[in-house]
Amino acid sequence: MRLTKKQYLILAVCTTILMTIYAQFVLGHFSQCFKTEEGINSLGLSFDYTTTDVFGFLEKRSNEQLTCYLSFLRIWDGIFPIIYTLMYSFWIIYFFKPKTILLLVPILHMLTDWTENIFESLIIKEYLTAGILNDEIISFGSIITSLKWILSIGTYLILLYGIFVKMKIILTMRKTG
Numbered sequence: 001m002r003l004t005k006k007q008y009l010i011l012a013v014c015t016t017i018l019m020t021i022y023a024q025f026v027l028g029h030f031s032q033c034f035k036t037e038e039g040i041n042s043l044g045l046s047f048d049y050t051t052t053d054v055f056g057f058l059e060k061r062s063n064e065q066l067t068c069y070l071s072f073l074r075i076w077d078g079i080f081p082i083i084y085t086l087m088y089s090f091w092i093i094y095f096f097k098p099k100t101i102l103l104l105v106p107i108l109h110m111l112t113d114w115t116e117n118i119f120e121s122l123i124i125k126e127y128l129t130a131g132i133l134n135d136e137i138i139s140f141g142s143i144i145t146s147l148k149w150i151l152s153i154g155t156y157l158i159l160l161y162g163i164f165v166k167m168k169i170i171l172t173m174r175k176t177g
Contacts, residue, residue, distance in 0.1 A: 012090035019087045030076045033068035036060045043120050047149050048142045058127050066124050073117045081110040088155050095162025109151035116144045
């Protein structure tokens with residue numbers, strides 16, 4: 001069954017609402033247990049990080065907070081990429097239906113987000129069990145985090161271009177018709 005352009009628009013709007021609610025109420029709620037007053041509250045919210053940054057992040061938190069952060073990465077932050085990838089995909093299909101190759105950007109964004117969570121989990125587990133930090137794991141994690149943000153920016157540029165083209169078509173149709 002093929003969906004119409006209007007149905008893709010409805011799906012895009014609905015998943016945008018879902019993503020906003022999920023980010024605000026689910027991620028916001030379940031991240032409270034590892035929040036601190038100072039510094040970043042998630043390594044994945046940085047464009048990149050160093051061993052010093054990671055050490056500072058970990059030292060500001062108790063073992064209970066870090067265990068909570070691990071749980072957050074595995075469950076709640078693992079679901080979020082599925083929701084935003086669906087949202088981005090429906091918008092891209094709505095704006096660029098024949099050019100579905102553009103879907104690779106949000107899909108790769110989702111995959112890098114999950115990979116980032118794996119690296120963050122490895123860093124935290126090693127810190128909790130052995131009290132050490134592995135520079136190579138941190139470097140790879142930082143590279144994956146940077147790649148995630150680059151793909152995120154790419155997704156937004158694709159969507160902004162789609163909005164621009166759609167507005168141009170609408171304005172042209174109004175002038176001529």
